[in-house]
Amino acid sequence: MTTTLGKQRVLLLGATGETGKSILQGLLEDRESFDVEALVRPSSVDKPKVKALADRGIKLRIGDIQGPTDALVKTLTGIDVVISAIDIMGVLAQIDLATAAQKAGVKRFVPCSFMTIAPPGGVMSLRDQKNEVEQHIRKLYLPYTSIDVGYWHQISFPTIPSGRVNYFSMFETNVQIFNGGTMPTMMSDLRDVGPFVARIIKDPRTLNKSVFAWSDILSQNEIFEIMESISGEKIQPTYTSAEEITATREQGAAGLAADPKGYIATAVKSQADYKYSMYVRGDNTPEHGKYLGYLDARELYPDFKPRGFKEFVKELLDGKLEKMYGDLRL
Numbered sequence: 484m485t486t487t488l489g490k491q492r493v494l495l496l497g498a499t500g501e502t503g504k505s506i507l508q509g510l511l512e513d514r515e516s517f518d519v520e521a522l523v524r525p526s527s528v529d530k531p532k533v534k535a536l537a538d539r540g541i542k543l544r545i546g547d548i549q550g551p552t553d554a555l556v557k558t559l560t561g562i563d564v565v566i567s568a569i570d571i572m573g574v575l576a577q578i579d580l581a582t583a584a585q586k587a588g589v590k591r592f593v594p595c596s597f598m599t600i601a602p603p604g605g606v607m608s609l610r611d612q613k614n615e616v617e618q619h620i621r622k623l624y625l626p627y628t629s630i631d632v633g634y635w636h637q638i639s640f641p642t643i644p645s646g647r648v649n650y651f652s653m654f655e656t657n658v659q660i661f662n663g664g665t666m667p668t669m670m671s672d673l674r675d676v677g678p679f680v681a682r683i684i685k686d687p688r689t690l691n692k693s694v695f696a697w698s699d700i701l702s703q704n705e706i707f708e709i710m711e712s713i714s715g716e717k718i719q720p721t722y723t724s725a726e727e728i729t730a731t732r733e734q735g736a737a738g739l740a741a742d743p744k745g746y747i748a749t750a751v752k753s754q755a756d757y758k759y760s761m762y763v764r765g766d767n768t769p770e771h772g773k774y775l776g777y778l779d780a781r782e783l784y785p786d787f788k789p790r791g792f793k794e795f796v797k798e799l800l801d802g803k804l805e806k807m808y809g810d811l812r813l
């Protein structure tokens with residue numbers, strides 16, 4: 484790959500979060516290309532996670548993306564690339580951030596997408612919110628790149644009867660198969676998000692484009708077979724129909740209508756939307772990504788070999804993975 488961009492100063496929002504940690508690591512592994520700083524909100528300055536960033540030598544810029552635009556413009560001054568890895572509650576707060584980035588002369592804005600492929604327009608509320616941010620970016624003619632990564636290995640694996648993988652599972656038991664389990668879906672190891680992002684943001688070909696990255700395309704039935712064959716354990720799945728997914732989405736929508744800013748309502752709707760999009764509609768595939776105008780990161784960077792799902796399962800069974808989201812369990 485030929486790069487024409489020099490060393491870039493990157494400001495990362497979300498460096499203490501799961502997606503952000505991977506991105507931070509990916510950028511730090513390429514110090515010749517990037518100087519990385521972290522954008523931290525004033526209310527988080529004293530958090531141990533933020534102190535840990537400073538201890539690693541990461542320069543912090545303190546700024547409130549929901550505060551006055553002028554102050555935010557100052558915070559962003561001198562930055563070439565802004566990357567946002569904000570959580571699902573904060574997506575629309577990126578609108579003001581994009582406005583400030585354009586005023587500060589940021590050369591590339593990477594809004595928080597980092598999800599699965601789905602068309603806008605009522606399939607996934609989260610996708611629609613992210614699309615609203617991207618529409619705003621395009622209205623500003625702010626240079627951007629949007630990156631999606633499929634569904635993480637880290638939340639795709641089923642639990643097994645011995646309980647050997649419970650230490651890492653976000654769910655007490657996770658053996659649900661949706662809509663027959665036959666829909667292929669794109670997946671990535673969360674740890675590869677960063678290396679993909681590092682390649683994408685120094686590539687002039689990805690400017691003002693959407694890019695998807697992935698390691699495997701597997702159905703749930705294939706995922707369960709892999710888990711059984713590597714662990715040697717038999718999984719007893721439970722089955723959830725397309726109609727049941729639709730009913731949960733409707734409940735989620737009603738909950739969200741009653742409490743538009745509620746975390747539980749947002750999370751329930753978001754989870755049901757993912758199931759509907761991936762397992763009922765079958766949106767999350769390279770073919771649909773290309774139809775929607777994306778570039779494929781595997782074609783752009785054929786030398787990079789992402790961690791496959793089987794590789795991930797072996798590490799998982801070895802008990803060596805570090806739990807995500809602290810002690811949170813769903």
Ligand SMILES: NC(=O)c1ccc[n+]([C@@H]2O[C@H](COP(=O)([O-])OP(=O)(O)OC[C@H]3O[C@@H](n4cnc5c(N)ncnc54)[C@H](OP(=O)(O)O)[C@@H]3O)[C@@H](O)[C@H]2O)c1
Pocket residue numbers: 496497498499500501502503522523524527530532548549568569570571573576595596597598599609632633634635638
């Ligand atoms: N593809 C997949 O399978 C998958 C799975 C999960 C998530 N995702 C996507 O990944 C994205 C990131 O989610 P995540 O779960 O990685 O997030 P997370 O772990 O919850 O972390 C969120 C980060 O955003 C920061 N943040 C939140 N609001 C902020 C604000 N107003 N100003 C500055 N920083 C702020 C938090 O900082 P503090 O320390 O200040 O709280 C934290 O560092 C989401 O949009 C989600 O859609 C994708």
